Amino acid sequence: MDAILTLDSVTKSFGGLRVTSGVSFSIDRGSISAIIGPNGAGKTSLFNEITGYLKPDSGRIIFQGAEITNLSTREIVARGMGRAFQVTSFFPEETVLDNVRVACLSRMDLTRKSIKSVSRFTKATDRAVSILESLGLDKYAKRPAFELAHGDQKLLDIGIALGIEPKMLLLDEPTAGMSPEERLLTRNLIQKLWKEFNLTLLFIEHDMDTVFGIAQTVRVLQTGRLLAEGTPEEIRNNPEVVTAYLGEEVF
Amino acid sequence: MKTPEAIKEFGFWSLFFLIFGLAPILDNSEYHLMLATHILIWGMFAVAFNMLFGVTGMLSFGQALYYGVGAYSVGLLVRGFGDTWFLPSIIVGLLVAVAVSVLLGLLVIRVSGVYFTVLTLAFGQLAWQVTLKWYHFTGGDDGIQSIIPPGLLGNNRVYYWFTLALVALSILALKRLVNSPLGLTLRCIRQNPERVRFLGRRVRRNELRVYVVSSFFAALAGCLMAGADNSIHPDMFYWTTSGEVILMAVIGGIGQFFGPFIGAAVIIIIQDYVGARTEYWSLIIGLIMMTMVLLFPQGLVGEIRSLRTRLVSGERNRS
Ligand SMILES: Nc1ncnc2c1ncn2[C@@H]1O[C@H](COP(=O)(O)OP(=O)(O)OP(=O)(O)O)[C@@H](O)[C@H]1O
Numbered sequence: 295m296d297a298i299l300t301l302d303s304v305t306k307s308f309g310g311l312r313v314t315s316g317v318s319f320s321i322d323r324g325s326i327s328a329i330i331g332p333n334g335a336g337k338t339s340l341f342n343e344i345t346g347y348l349k350p351d352s353g354r355i356i357f358q359g360a361e362i363t364n365l366s367t368r369e370i371v372a373r374g375m376g377r378a379f380q381v382t383s384f385f386p387e388e389t390v391l392d393n394v395r396v397a398c399l400s401r402m403d404l405t406r407k408s409i410k411s412v413s414r415f416t417k418a419t420d421r422a423v424s425i426l427e428s429l430g431l432d433k434y435a436k437r438p439a440f441e442l443a444h445g446d447q448k449l450l451d452i453g454i455a456l457g458i459e460p461k462m463l464l465l466d467e468p469t470a471g472m473s474p475e476e477r478l479l480t481r482n483l484i485q486k487l488w489k490e491f492n493l494t495l496l497f498i499e500h501d502m503d504t505v506f507g508i509a510q511t512v513r514v515l516q517t518g519r520l521l522a523e524g525t526p527e528e529i530r531n532n533p534e535v536v537t538a539y540l541g542e543e544v545f
Numbered sequence: 546m547k548t549p550e551a552i553k554e555f556g557f558w559s560l561f562f563l564i565f566g567l568a569p570i571l572d573n574s575e576y577h578l579m580l581a582t583h584i585l586i587w588g589m590f591a592v593a594f595n596m597l598f599g600v601t602g603m604l605s606f607g608q609a610l611y612y613g614v615g616a617y618s619v620g621l622l623v624r625g626f627g628d629t630w631f632l633p634s635i636i637v638g639l640l641v642a643v644a645v646s647v648l649l650g651l652l653v654i655r656v657s658g659v660y661f662t663v664l665t666l667a668f669g670q671l672a673w674q675v676t677l678k679w680y681h682f683t684g685g686d687d688g689i690q691s692i693i694p695p696g697l698l699g700n701n702r703v704y705y706w707f708t709l710a711l712v713a714l715s716i717l718a719l720k721r722l723v724n725s726p727l728g729l730t731l732r733c734i735r736q737n738p739e740r741v742r743f744l745g746r747r748v749r750r751n752e753l754r755v756y757v758v759s760s761f762f763a764a765l766a767g768c769l770m771a772g773a774d775n776s777i778h779p780d781m782f783y784w785t786t787s788g789e790v791i792l793m794a795v796i797g798g799i800g801q802f803f804g805p806f807i808g809a810a811v812i813i814i815i816q817d818y819v820g821a822r823t824e825y826w827s828l829i830i831g832l833i834m835m836t837m838v839l840l841f842p843q844g845l846v847g848e849i850r851s852l853r854t855r856l857v858s859g860e861r862n863r864s
């Protein structure tokens with residue numbers, strides 16, 4: 295299988311703190327996989343490096359066959375990398391529809407247009423509506439985004455990322471702060487989106503039911519190092535991982 | 546389908562043309578005509594300023610620079626080459642403003658927040674100093690007098706209609722901009738610039754765009770004012786001019802497209818009313834402004850809107 299994303303000895307420090315320490319792995323095109331690890335392990339930092347928000351001190355990141363290590367976020371996004379955030383990120387005062395529509399307009403390179411009303415851009419609008427339908431948010435389309443419940447805001451964040459039609463989508467703790475029922479729905483939704491949008495999906499998650507329920511590959515990060523990588527079965531039975539992170543109670 | 550936004554827009558334009566179209570017909574006073582001209586020009590200036598502040602979140606304290614550039618382009622060209630240069634000088638003023646705002650813009654947008662505000666203020670004050678000191682060219686403290694528009698435009702009434710047409714067109718263009726994809730992008734930049742980068746858009750580039758657009762209309766306001774007052778003075782560049790346009794936007798409501806226009810009208814009318822009655826007018830105006838900001842933190846238009854929302858939801862709760 296061909297790799298869509300490859301990290302080669304990526305390293306990054308904040309002062310004396312190593313947040314990423316020689317991390318190397320490859321992600322297959324079309325796969326769905328997870329990154330787990332304790333708080334402060336450097337998971338979000340790794341996403342920041344992949345998306346050009348942080349520059350690694352050394353190492354290489356290759357996306358779709360080209361090196362992106364030193365590209366800006368804008369350029370990496372243009373190459374098909376999408377991201378939703380741990381701290382939910384959206385445009386609170388805009389309508390739910392416009393939150394996604396602005397992403398669709400960006401994708402179509404229409405954000406310079408300054409005369410016609412946004413609603414006249416029917417292709418972008420239709421696309422935004424269909425994304426909202428996939429997320430079950432279409433009934434809130436006209437509401438300002440700040441009025442949404444937390445769980446729906448997390449979904450909207452994903453919807454914005456989908457608007458740029460990414461080849462690969464990074465989700466940072468998509469079920470954080472959700473109730474057990476919402477978690478289950480979101481887990482199924484993520485799996486559905488993965489297929490529907492033909493994505494390569496990489497997600498960070500603390501909820502082990504979600505991780506072991508939908509990931510084909512699980513990677514464990516601890517103090518910036520890649521501790522283990524394998525199928526859910528292998529990770530569950532890896533003694534090092536169990537002592538370092540999972541503990542007894544998970545099983 | 547009529548959205549509340551569309552109804553509000555229709556309401557504004559109906560009132561706008563009713564008041565500004567009928568005023569000079571019903572009221573013969575030259576003085577009131579002058580007042581109405583000022584409201585139109587400042588109203589447009591404030592709406593254009595709010596593209597930066599209310600829409601994109603960039604608090605420029607230096608839009609006086611472009612207002613001054615417009616005014617002095619008209620003043621200097623008309624003084625140097627005669628009144629036939631009046632209309633061409635407006636075009637020159639706008640071009641100069643675009644050139645200056647692109648160059649300065651590339652500098653000032655590199656910083657955000659209060660640094661942006663201070664930097665714009667500094668450049669505005671620099672322009673004021675230069676205008677004041679460069680006596681031979683600018684007339685220094687004296688400014689330039691007798692800028693009379695040529696031909697029919699020399700008639701105050703005709704000049705009023707001319708101003709009304711340009712201001713209406715400008716506000717219409719800005720209104721379209723706010724509703725357009727660019728407008729949406731600018732509002733998104735105010736609310737979450739980081740996320741805009743993750744849409745693959747350049748935040749700074751879009752900030753530069755709106756800086757140039759806003760400065761363009763600030764310059765147009767300056768050009769029109771030179772013809773309306775028949776004179777210009779270096780204080781058009783002074784920070785109080787920038788401050789006044791901020792105040793108008795805040796009083797009217799920066800969250801509403803038409804808010805700043807209403808704010809301009811209210812401030813000009815209060816200044817006129819109070820100024821005619823007491824020599825302590827600036828003190829009184831200061832107190833009135835302070836009270837208004839404290840009582841109506843969302844601005845007049847914003848407060849009226851939320852009052853209506855409260856009334857409507859009150860009805861709904863009762864029924
Ligand atoms: N910009 C920064 N400057 C300095 N230190 C940082 C910065 N960003 C993150 N850190 C530190 O780097 C470490 C890794 O943080 P990171 O957010 O990547 O962890 P994480 O694995 O995502 O944790 P969590 O599960 O809590 O989200 C933490 O100790 C954090 O305090």
Ligand SMILES: [Mg+2]
Binds near residue numbers: 337339380466
């Ligand atoms: Mg994190």
